[in-house]
Amino acid sequence: MNRLALSDEILLKIDKPARYIGNEINSVKKDLKDVNIRFCMCFPDVYEIGMSHLGIQILYHMFNQIEDVYCERVYSPWPDLDQIMRERHIPLFALETQDPVKEFDFLGITIQYEMCYTNILQVLDLSQIPLLAKDRTWDDPVVIGGGPCTYNPEPLADFFDIFYIGEGETVYGALLDVYRDAKAKGLSREEFLLKAANIPGLYVPAFYDVRYHEDGTIASFGPNRPGVPSVVHKEIMMDLDKACYPLKPVVPFVKATQDRVTLEILRGCIRGCRFCQAGMIYRPLRERSVESLKTYAVEMLKNTGYEEINLSSLSSSDHRELKELVTFLMDQWNGQGVNISLPSLRIDAFSLDVMSKVQDVRKSSLTFAPEAGSQRMRDVINKGLTEEVILNGAWEAFLGGWTKVKLYFMLGLPGETEEDIREIARLSEKVAKKYYELPKEQRNGKCQVTASSSFFVPKPFTPFQWVSMNTKSEFLGKARIVNEEMKAQLNRKSLRYNWHEADLTILEGVFARGDRKLCRGLLRAYELGCMFDSWSEYLDNDKWMQAFSECGIDIDFYTSRERDPKEILPWDFIDAGVTKEFLLREYERSKQAVVTPNCRSACAGCGARCYQGGVCFEN
Amino acid sequence: MKFVGHLDMMRYFQKAIRRAGIDIAYSAGYSPHQIMSFASPLGVGLTSDGEYLDIEVNSSKTSEESIAALNREMAEGVEVVSYRKLPEDAKNAMSVVAAADYRISFSEEVAIPSLEQLTERFMMQKEILITKKTKKSEGVVDLKPMIYGLRAKNDTLFMRLATGSAANCKPIHVLEAMAEMKGQEETREAAAALEKLVVRTPYAICIHRLQIYGNTGSGDAPVFTALEDLGEEIV
Structure with missing residues (x-):
């Protein structure tokens, strides 16, 4: 057996010790004698969440295909182990070799949501790596961040050596070459970073300076030395069939949140919902071919033994060969206990037919995401889902035997009126009413319509990146109105309503559109003990407020302040494909409640055509 | 594992x-x-060969x-x-499970003096009563009929215990009961050492399952047959 970093005494004391022992099926073992570069890949949250993430599996697989590179994994130790490691000064270790992370050449951290930022500091701290990039030497790994949050990396600028902006499949090879070369020539860390900064997609924050106006907005942003690009272009993998795919994903012992094969069928989205960052930054839409997908599905199920396959994408129905793929999967594994899950699917006759074959209709629920209650508001956010489509979908579902429907909404959308949000309850009521239009003998007891609302957080690279976000009391006031309206409905006994926590949303709002000045506040919050903020039982809002006030951070500056279109935004130096002109155009159209057709209907000229492929060149 | x-x-x-x-x-x-x-x-914490x-x-x-x-x-x-x-x-x-064999050893730095003597005395008792707590209730249970065998050899304990849905005895329960034998002069030291282990450093006790048996005899006259012997090779 491999040596474990933690003693039996510790492992038997903590919850789910199998999180920390490695040795999982399909984890990679290499002889360190043959390895020149050690890369530690981190998802800064608990193991079960991190192990569910496809991106890490892709990169793990990609790095380990390179002969002299050994990629290992690390996740955030849960607070029980965190405390023991601090008390006993046990350095954080990678799962495969159980060696300290500090001994690695690279520490790559995927940054999927804002509320993991304190966990990033936890990982660095437990690894005994200096938290601030400026304090690191060649004795420390090069700390590199990737993932959606790097589309505004500024609130994390002080803690990372490099940010990788865009899709990970493209330029890591070039970075490793630069690293090998730097080591061979004995270059300084700074010289190495300077070379890295010239690789497309890589952003080295230390080489850029920000100056501020007196009001806190940015006066100027740019390179602080020659030879550093002023614009960082996102990286994108245009031909997904040529991208590497993890056909042997690591299968954990502990049950992961996603305990199934994940098959990414397409990347990007044609819909252009104006609140959705993913729908903008992953443009243009690119499909994997159905042939590749069939092969992947067969291989991955065989290599993992999973009993479920999840077809993942931002909008599955937009894959032009989805029917062929799903029919293939159902034929292939009919009766052999393979379940197919299809999230983000449009509810129509086809999807209901598929779902009725793979799930227990009586137990499962159908999910719609109207996002807004009124048609006017749905036009504002460019959510091309009409009431008619929702009610027809629900009707079909009720006919098919379903009795549970979930509806997802957002509160705090720009320009929202009280009337708009009351429509959330009224739409829920209309769905419930549909059910009771069924003849009594066709009904299966009562129906249950559950409406959930989250609070809207404006994100960079969306048409709403300039708008004012609601305050906590506005959010909660709105939730109360919806709740009250729900109770006023005729079928109120069939309606449920729940809403998200507001404190977390506000913090998310601060960091989503934050700047470098937040680094201090983040560090202070971590010093005060903030960690696992996305876990409601660990979120300590008072400590955050204390940290912000000690560091002179004004929350409203980041959240409720409406930005002028001429203002320099912290993320303006990134070219994400969609142009500022397009985003502004969309912002203006939203104010008129004018919808913009999806990419397949008509090109909106967003700018992503520059990548010379995908949906922009389908015909 | x-x-x-x-x-x-x-x-x-x-x-x-x-x-x-x-x-x-x-x-x-x-x-x-x-x-x-x-x-x-x-x-969790146990190892096994069977x-x-x-x-x-x-x-x-x-x-x-x-x-x-x-x-x-x-x-x-x-x-x-x-x-x-x-x-x-x-x-x-x-x-079908009726019994299981266990080997109990202790981390190298731990030694229990006169473990053999303690074991012998322990098994000489007519009944071995312990308080067993479940989620719902608390009851007194006699372990004696569930211990089919117990011996010590070179600082290692071997036990065969009733296992399964009808009667189930865990090795740790036996160790806890042995640690109670502090009353007698001969066993005081060993029991105290064992108690320290059970209470303070349970991780230093290595419990290893060796075999699981079914009962191919009767309730009164059990014949323990390793589960493996209940099946036949497929050739």
Whole structure:
């Protein structure tokens, strides 16, 4: 057996010790004698969440295909182990070799949501790596961040050596070459970073300076030395069939949140919902071919033994060969206990037919995401889902035997009126009413319509990146109105309503559109003990407020302040494909409640055509 | 595998069986599951040389081929050593379990003086009463009839204990009861040393399961047969 970093005494004391022992099926073992570069890949949250993430599996697989590179994994130790490691000064270790992370050449951290930022500091701290990039030497790994949050990396600028902006499949090879070369020539860390900064997609924050106006907005942003690009272009993998795919994903012992094969069928989205960052930054839409997908599905199920396959994408129905793929999967594994899950699917006759074959209709629920209650508001956010489509979908579902429907909404959308949000309850009521239009003998007891609302957080690279976000009391006031309206409905006994926590949303709002000045506040919050903020039982809002006030951070500056279109935004130096002109155009159209057709209907000229492929060149 | 819990181990085998291409049978219904039963859950912290699970198959390759196929899919630390056919009318593994053998050793730095003597005295008792707490109630249980064998040899304990749904005795319960033997002069020191281990450093106690048995005799005159011997080689 491999040596474990933690003693039996510790492992038997903590919850789910199998999180920390490695040795999982399909984890990679290499002889360190043959390895020149050690890369530690981190998802800064608990193991079960991190192990569910496809991106890490892709990169793990990609790095380990390179002969002299050994990629290992690390996740955030849960607070029980965190405390023991601090008390006993046990350095954080990678799962495969159980060696300290500090001994690695690279520490790559995927940054999927804002509320993991304190966990990033936890990982660095437990690894005994200096938290601030400026304090690191060649004795420390090069700390590199990737993932959606790097589309505004500024609130994390002080803690990372490099940010990788865009899709990970493209330029890591070039970075490793630069690293090998730097080591061979004995270059300084700074010289190495300077070379890295010239690789497309890589952003080295230390080489850029920000100056501020007196009001806190940015006066100027740019390179602080020659030879550093002023614009960082996102990286994108245009031909997904040529991208590497993890056909042997690591299968954990502990049950992961996603305990199934994940098959990414397409990347990007044609819909252009104006609140959705993913729908903008992953443009243009690119499909994997159905042939590749069939092969992947067969291989991955065989290599993992999973009993479920999840077809993942931002909008599955937009894959032009989805029917062929799903029919293939159902034929292939009919009766052999393979379940197919299809999230983000449009509810129509086809999807209901598929779902009725793979799930227990009586137990499962159908999910719609109207996002807004009124048609006017749905036009504002460019959510091309009409009431008619929702009610027809629900009707079909009720006919098919379903009795549970979930509806997802957002509160705090720009320009929202009280009337708009009351429509959330009224739409829920209309769905419930549909059910009771069924003849009594066709009904299966009562129906249950559950409406959930989250609070809207404006994100960079969306048409709403300039708008004012609601305050906590506005959010909660709105939730109360919806709740009250729900109770006023005729079928109120069939309606449920729940809403998200507001404190977390506000913090998310601060960091989503934050700047470098937040680094201090983040560090202070971590010093005060903030960690696992996305876990409601660990979120300590008072400590955050204390940290912000000690560091002179004004929350409203980041959240409720409406930005002028001429203002320099912290993320303006990134070219994400969609142009500022397009985003502004969309912002203006939203104010008129004018919808913009999806990419397949008509090109909106967003700018992503520059990548010379995908949906922009389908015909 | 010491730190992988029982439910995780079950999931691990479900997947391994699929990967190995074993033609396992599935239950009917909307969420078909593999027909599989584990003989006896092994707790976190315990190791074992004798774990069993039984499965229902539609067809099967030979024992040798199946063992090889399964072992190609095992993680380091788990090995399939036997694959045997059970009679058509066999009850599932879980319900036939009657006893299990354990080896208890202690970390190198721990020594228990006169362990043999303690063991002997312990087994001379007519009854061994302990308080057993469950989620719902608390009751006094006599361990004696559930201990089919107990001996000490070179600082190591070997025990055969009643296991299964009818009567179930865990090694730790025996150790806890042994640690209670502080009353007598001869056993005071050993019991105190054991108590310290059980209470303060339970991780220094290494509990290793050696074998699981079914009862092929009767209730009064049990004959313990290793589960493996209930099946036959597939050739």
